[in-house]
Amino acid sequence: MYYQLYEFNHAALQPARAYADAVRLFYSNPLNPMAQTYLGRTLAAGAELFERTTRRYTKPAFGLTETNVNGVRVAVHEEIVWKKPFCQLLHFKRDLPEGARRGPSILMVAPMSGHYATLLRGTVETMLPYADVYITDWTDARTVALSEGMFDLDDFIDYLIEMFQHLGPDTHVMAVCQPSVPVLAAVSLMEARKDKCTPASMTLMGGPIDTRQNPTAVNKLAEEKGIGWFRENAVMPVPWPNPGFMRMVYPGFLQLSGFMSMNLDRHITAHKEFFMHLVKNDGDSAEKHRDFYDEYLAVMDLTAEFYLQTVETVFIRHDLPKGQMKHRGKLVDPKAIRRVALLTVEGENDDISGVGQTEAAHRLCENIPADMRHHYLQPAVGHYGVFNGSRFRSEIAPRILDFMRSNPAGQAEKTSATATSAPKPRAAAPKKPAAATSGKGGPRKTASSRAKSGKATTAARRNGPKPA
Template identity: 85%
Template sequence: MYYQLYEFNHAALQPARAYADAIRLFYSNPLNPFAETYLGRTLAASAEVFERSTRRYTKPAFGLTETSIDGTQVAVREQTVWSQPFCNVVRFKRDLPKGANPGPRILMVAPMSGHYATLLRGTVETMLPHADVYITDWADARMVPVADGTFDLDDYIDYLIDIFDHLGPDTHVMAVCQPSVPVLAAIALMEARGAKSPPASMTLMGGPIDTRKNPTAVNELAEQKDISWFRDNVIMPVPWPNPGFMRQVYPGFLQLSGFMSMNLDRHITAHKDFFMHLVKNDGDSAEKHRDFYDEYLAVMDLTAEFYLQTVETVFIRHDLPRGQMQHRGDPVDPGAIRRVALLTVEGENDDISGVGQTKAAHDLCVNIPDEMRHHYMQPAVGHYGVFNGSRFRSEIAPRILDFMHRNSPAKGRTAVKKPGRASSRKGS
């Protein structure tokens, strides 16, 4: 019912949004003499703030069309190399200069926690000059028809194993936040089964490996509620006319509400400053605000089964650090990992994954040789600073690339298979 009311309210505000947009266009038109007056800019700013505060933000584009390699600008194009109903793997294929070193092959496993994979646009952009970059582009559950089946944490792990097999054993994996647990689980299962193509290294960044360490407000909420509370209060059917009509989901707008409420004063101040930038005709500052919130406010739904299984396994029962996590009846034993190097990265001021939660992976992966493991804690950054921003570009990314180079296979690259649909899994 709440999801239907949310959709109804959005539709009901459409005429007001259209009117506000018309006001903005009228009072910002350079042919309008009022456009350069204080009153005209105030009216245009008020209309834009209202329109942006009530619109639905769709999935942004990556928009990465070029990068610089050894001082040469080269074209970049997106190429889907693996596909399933709930995920595509996108490669950012670069037109390399003749003789250029392609660098390590990196698979970025984007978080499936409410935002689109484009949240890692800056992460991809930073790595593109130095590496062959791939990313998991998770589907919005409300856009996947019920006929395509279910998708839970076990399916997520199956997808990762398929992707690792597809890309080959010299792949380096970067798991940002939420996927740290399933990435570690998938690699542990591959090692336990003697798989021939585990990744060369895994980099876990701001992930909830053991949320009992320095619990944050997010962790404490999960501890205070049992799984039935989440099932009864945050799981809703997708309303018509979305393609995923009647699929049970955890709606993205609820996740966004949680994110916003954690730093509500900061968001209010940001919108007040945006209004003043518009009134003062400070276009650069206003555009930075637009760019950030176009991404931040674009959210996706998660399947109910994935959300509930993740909450229960990771945040309520702490199955992985307690040695009790299972995947389709098979135990997940990080101690089985011997061939995959491990780098963990944390932010000093992370208020989503507390300090020590990601580093806990080293306590679990006891059989990785010491020379193949490293932990780095970045001072003065929060959660998003772990994988984006100036400190990521100048201090974290170089360490990640150096770690990957030191743990790359000695011989040449394994060819990636041609784009196509992966082997069938449940619900595909």
């Protein structure tokens, strides 16, 4: 019923939006003398603010048509290389100059949590000069007909395994937020059956591997309400005339409402400042606001079965860290992972996935060699800053790329062979590797790495802009 009411309100406001847009165009037209006055700019600003706050934002385009490779501008083309009803795999194909290295092949797994994959546009743009990038482009559930069947967490994992097998063993996977759990599960299952297409490395960024660690408001809500509450209050059928009519979904507007309410005062202030930028004719600041909210307010629906299974498995029962997660009846065992390097990245101020939730993956993947796993905590960034923004570009992305280059496919076999052939020390105790594990199973930073991290942090705080 709520979804139908939402659609009705949106349709009812259509005439008002059209009128507001006409007012904006009239009072911002350079041929209109009123456009140069304070009153004219105020009327135009008010009309645009009304139109934007009542609009439904459609899926944005990536719009990445070129990048810089070794100082040369090259064209970038989007191509679909794999497709199923609920997802398509996009490849950002670069016209590389002669002699240029392709770089590591990266599969970015975008979060399926309400926003489109274009939320990672900045992440893709940062990696393009140095890597061959693919990204999961998830489909809005309300556009998928009921005849296409269901899609749950098990299907999500199956999709990932098929993508890994399509791309081959030289692939490095990056999971941003929500997909960290299914990516770890997919790699565990592939390693258990010794699949040759297992990725060379996995980078988990701000993911809810174990939400019992430093639980956030989002985590506490799931445990307090229980799965029954979510089934009764967060799931509803897609209204007519959408292609997915009668499909049970978790609507994107509900997810967006939750995100907005967490920082409501910040969003109100941002829109107030947007209005004043328009009145003062500050075009650059106004355009930055438009760019951010065009992306942030564009949301998609999730299938009810995927949403409910994810909430129950990850946030309520904590199946993965407890060793109880199953995929189609088969136990998911991260201890089976031996050949895949692991990098975890967290943000110091993350209010979605608390500090320690992603690092927990190291305790689960205890059989990955110590020199093939690392954890990095980025100071002074929140959840969004883990995968986007100035600090991601200057401090996080270089570490991810260096980690991938240091762990190509087959690295585990080489490490094992070296360890087997190396002579055993007779008297002195063996030195710990740079990424020695702690007593809890997680990676431990050495003194030199802490010093480097401190210098980087100091430089970032001194020179870097404030986080978004």
